[in-house]
Amino acid sequence: MVSSIFGLIGLKQFFATDNSTVKKHIYIYSPSGAVRDKAAFKRGVKRLGVLGYDVEVDVDALSSHMRFAGDDETRLAAIHRACASGADIALISRGGYGITRMLADIQYKSVAKAIERGMHFVGISDFTAFQLAVLAKTGAVTWAGPALCEGFGVGGAPDLQPDDIMEDCFHDMASGQGEGTGWRQSQPLAGAPVNIHHATIWGGNLSVLVSMVGTPFFPSIKGGILFLEDVGEHPYQIERMLTQLLHAGVLADQKAIALGQFTGFKLSTHDKGYKFNTVVAWLQSQLKIPVLTNLPYGHVQTKVLLPVGKSAELAAEGKDVMLVWGH
Amino acid sequence: MVSSIFGLIGLKQFFATDNSTVKKHIYIYSPSGAVRDKAAFKRGVKRLGVLGYDVEVDVDALSSHMRFAGDDETRLAAIHRACASGADIALISRGGYGITRMLADIQYKSVAKAIERGMHFVGISDFTAFQLAVLAKTGAVTWAGPALCEGFGVGGAPDLQPDDIMEDCFHDMASGQGEGTGWRQSQPLAGAPVNIHHATIWGGNLSVLVSMVGTPFFPSIKGGILFLEDVGEHPYQIERMLTQLLHAGVLADQKAIALGQFTGFKLSTHDKGYKFNTVVAWLQSQLKIPVLTNLPYGHVQTKVLLPVGKSAELAAEGKDVMLVWGH
Numbered sequence: 001m002v003s004s005i006f007g008l009i010g011l012k013q014f015f016a017t018d019n020s021t022v023k024k025h026i027y028i029y030s031p032s033g034a035v036r037d038k039a040a041f042k043r044g045v046k047r048l049g050v051l052g053y054d055v056e057v058d059v060d061a062l063s064s065h066m067r068f069a070g071d072d073e074t075r076l077a078a079i080h081r082a083c084a085s086g087a088d089i090a091l092i093s094r095g096g097y098g099i100t101r102m103l104a105d106i107q108y109k110s111v112a113k114a115i116e117r118g119m120h121f122v123g124i125s126d127f128t129a130f131q132l133a134v135l136a137k138t139g140a141v142t143w144a145g146p147a148l149c150e151g152f153g154v155g156g157a158p159d160l161q162p163d164d165i166m167e168d169c170f171h172d173m174a175s176g177q178g179e180g181t182g183w184r185q186s187q188p189l190a191g192a193p194v195n196i197h198h199a200t201i202w203g204g205n206l207s208v209l210v211s212m213v214g215t216p217f218f219p220s221i222k223g224g225i226l227f228l229e230d231v232g233e234h235p236y237q238i239e240r241m242l243t244q245l246l247h248a249g250v251l252a253d254q255k256a257i258a259l260g261q262f263t264g265f266k267l268s269t270h271d272k273g274y275k276f277n278t279v280v281a282w283l284q285s286q287l288k289i290p291v292l293t294n295l296p297y298g299h300v301q302t303k304v305l306l307p308v309g310k311s312a313e314l315a316a317e318g319k320d321v322m323l324v325w326g327h
Numbered sequence: 328m329v330s331s332i333f334g335l336i337g338l339k340q341f342f343a344t345d346n347s348t349v350k351k352h353i354y355i356y357s358p359s360g361a362v363r364d365k366a367a368f369k370r371g372v373k374r375l376g377v378l379g380y381d382v383e384v385d386v387d388a389l390s391s392h393m394r395f396a397g398d399d400e401t402r403l404a405a406i407h408r409a410c411a412s413g414a415d416i417a418l419i420s421r422g423g424y425g426i427t428r429m430l431a432d433i434q435y436k437s438v439a440k441a442i443e444r445g446m447h448f449v450g451i452s453d454f455t456a457f458q459l460a461v462l463a464k465t466g467a468v469t470w471a472g473p474a475l476c477e478g479f480g481v482g483g484a485p486d487l488q489p490d491d492i493m494e495d496c497f498h499d500m501a502s503g504q505g506e507g508t509g510w511r512q513s514q515p516l517a518g519a520p521v522n523i524h525h526a527t528i529w530g531g532n533l534s535v536l537v538s539m540v541g542t543p544f545f546p547s548i549k550g551g552i553l554f555l556e557d558v559g560e561h562p563y564q565i566e567r568m569l570t571q572l573l574h575a576g577v578l579a580d581q582k583a584i585a586l587g588q589f590t591g592f593k594l595s596t597h598d599k600g601y602k603f604n605t606v607v608a609w610l611q612s613q614l615k616i617p618v619l620t621n622l623p624y625g626h627v628q629t630k631v632l633l634p635v636g637k638s639a640e641l642a643a644e645g646k647d648v649m650l651v652w653g654h
Contacts, residue, residue, distance in 0.1 A: 240535075244538045
């Protein structure tokens with residue numbers, strides 16, 4: 001049953017119909033690193049317009065203070081302006097670094113109220129810190145997805161275009177049509193088919209996520225589906241971070257781990273056969289729950305959007321995985 | 328008073344007298360990464376002999392399994408052979424990565440018994456995981472100091488020799504003569520002179536230390552002196568790790584933070600003035616306790632040895648710091 005569905009949808013989120021008629025309002029702001037690639041920023045804003053969105057840009061979206069998009073006060077104010085904007089979607093300009101140090105000062109109630117009124121907060125990478133803290137403090141759902149520049153701002157050469165699967169998933173989220181996603185693992189399940197019900201989807205960037213363990217901003221999720229991705233971290237560093245989650249009891253508390261895309265690292269001659277798949281096999285040997293691979297999410301162009309904090313069902317058989325979160 | 332003492336001792340540990348007459352027995356083993364630089368290993372063993380030590384090399388000290396010095400079972404057995412060796416000093420061949428994943432399987436009682444019988448476990452970097460877990464599980468004292476290869480195995484060129492301050496400190500530890508250390512900060516204290524009593528010295532490599540937060544292997548030290556060092560981590564990564572300790576309440580629980588050497592990172596044009604000292608100033612702004620700088624410990628040649636888990640006194644005035652742990 002599962003595989004027949006996968007035959008139809010491939011990587012694309014399913015049940016998607018692009019039938020939104022009212023223009024959705026997107027608010028662009030910069031809570032993390034300074035935007036250096038202004039051309040990508042402009043291309044992203046333009047692209048969202050072409051896609052039929054009404055785009056509003058925060059007054060400090062292009063501010064710069066050292067490596068940050070403005071000092072902490074400036075970036076905090078931008079987050080809170082996004083909350084008050086009444087937009088349908090609050091989309092970060094880019095990731096980088098900067099949210100972790102503001103976690104104690106974010107007005108979580110304002111964020112939760114904005115989400116309650118229908119706002120979709122979307123972002124990736126450093127934005128994981130915001131998403132997990134919002135989940136920990138309020139239980140509200142945010143979306144792991146693209147950032148403006150890396151997602152919609154690609155281009156500048158004829159063969160570089162925003163990824164159409166990512167854009168379709170973004171539309172699905174914006175229109176409330178997306179109900180799930182499916183993908184093929186890099187290797188088949190070792191054990192019996194997996195069927196999981198009522199599990200909270202959560203996770204994000206592994207480095208950012210582990211940097212919150214032991215703090216009041218780390219959500220306490222039991223029986224969840226934990227998804228993880230990272231960029232520029234060697235497999236041994238990935239393993240060390242996973243070990244922290246293992247020893248902290250976080251992994252065993254979940255119903256499944258879904259590993260996304262781990263990219264941008266270099267193996268060395270010292271590794272002598274130690275590689276990312278070594279880490280995956282080791283992790284599976286440490287856990288009774290399934291460790292799924294190849295989730296199309298991470299620092300890559302082709303990625304789905306995932307609702308952090310939403311309850312979901314998951315079915316997996318062989319290489320095929322289906323994740324459904326409904327409306 | 329403090330500065331007059333500093334005028335005499337400079338960086339060197341004080342009260343040191345090199346009067347040991349009985350040969351100390353050093354056991355060399357490899358709990359972490361595989362030794363690739365066999366020449367450095369040989370030079371280190373030879374150098375320890377020249378310095379008057381009786382050196383024993385573990386049977387698997389030069390084993391290799393992928394990036395590790397043998398598989399987990401092999402490296403665990405090496406740790407436990409070191410415990411049973413009856414040596415005065417158990418010195419790691421090198422750091423790297425590999426202890427974290429064995430933390431649940433180390434026989435901590437055997438380690439504590441060996442320490443009780445007088446064994447000094449010495450190491451750095453990845454060895455921080457062992458040291459903190461031993462402290463958490465048993466309260467026993469281990470030594471942050473050199474590894475064989477990087478400390479005693481330097482050479483191969485006439486101008487490359489083991490650092491004499493490090494070697495003096497090593498002798499002091501081995502002979503039980505070392506009672507403390509002093510150093511000059513990179514910038515003077517902002518506030519009044521500092522006098523701290525009955526504070527546990529603990530810490531090590533920042534990356535390894537934060538990777539244990541939230542796990543049963545992280546020691547719960549109140550009123551301590553926390554020392555930290557790292558290599559190859561950009562200041563923003565250092566800041567993110569410090570932020571985790573801040574948010575987890577670890578930093579405010581201490582009487583002082585002593586930042587060692589943070590080396591081997593590259594700033595970029597994106598940083599625009601954000602640098603290591605920016606992080607230090609930010610950290611001090613977040614804390615009421617003193618943040619001391621330039622502790623001569625880290626991935627550098629000139630370093631002191633520090634007893635992890637031992638009670639100490641600390642005095643600081645201007646740029647001068649004196650740390651005394653007694654016998």
